[in-house]
Amino acid sequence: MTWRRSVCWPGIVVAFCFVPEAHAHLVSTELGPFYDGAVHPLVTPEDLMTILGLSVLAAFGGARAGRTLLLSLSLAWCVGAFTAYSIAEVDCQVPLLTAALLLLLGVTGLFKASPPTWLLGAAGGVIGLIRGAMNGGSARAQDGEWLCVVGIVTSVFVLAALLAGLTVVLEQRRVTIVLRVAASWIAASGLLMLGWELRGLATAT
């Protein structure tokens, strides 16, 4: 338990140190602000992959871990999104942090290193808070209506429920291979993205 924590947290802290700016635009569905928001997590691979990576980890902890993740991630995303929408314009992305996080989630899932439920809940809370704040902040920066934020939060809840449910069922049916392949692909994507961003930084400097 201690070694897992000692491996995970320094990685997250180091990743937090790199926060370059980029823009995250909301797409227009022409169906109204709620649907503009609802579509946002579906077409944002950073959000999708993060939720999938957490769901794979939850699957190894069973249905209880899945429920905990669903609750903590959705609530934290909601709090982060509405807080940021209310107080600040944060039109930025954190590609290095996202890449490092995907790598961490993927490698953890690949080796089936299931974290304890409380740790998974806490991680879901922190990640949900950050990504929610980024979503809410960018919605405000682009003059999106509050219904747009409701759409984002609703979509995240549905996505988390579907993915956590699917992965938990797969694990219960002993289809662990699918989960480990998914984790491997998430880790590989994160690693490539990390290299991509580092190359971009090196080119810029």
Added chain:
Amino acid sequence: MQWSRTRHHSCLSWLAAACALCISTPALAHEVGESAGGFFSGLSHPVSGLDHVAAMIAVGLWGAQLGNPALWILPVMFPLVMATGGFLGLVGIPLPAVEVGIALSAIVLGLMVVLQARPPLVTSIAIVSVFAVFHGHAHGTELPEGQNGLVYSIGFVLATGLLHLVGILIGTIHYWERGKIALRTLGGLVLVGGLYFFWRAIE
């Protein structure tokens, strides 16, 4: 009853996901267009070179021949180690004789399938991993700039995984007696291709 209820729920889930995706079709904002372009660009990159395709399919063929647990360990390890090679290429760490390494991968993997070699699991993982670094490095140095890194990477990894899956699916013919011969013949084709790529690399 339990099974049918779960299947019913599963069908509903997929239907909901499909509906959600359909709703997103009017979203023609340029950011989404760029992401889609990056995804397809990443998806097409691993299949753009016959040497890569031959080696990646050969990994699947060999995995199918070896059976569990190599069947899933090799394709799980390959994308991750290949991404490590890609990372090295992206950050500018050089690797000598990359093209020779790629050609050798087709030769060695083809030979393994032809010989129906069954080395210890650790050895087979090591063989696949060493060559995966060469493939990843070559891709890493060739990745185009100016696209969404994550979307491109997802497409790239997905294509690699699908090539392995193709290899595994073809490799299932191994369960039939005549299929074994056909599979070894395919391994021979990869081997011959590898020799050609090797000749081109050192030319």
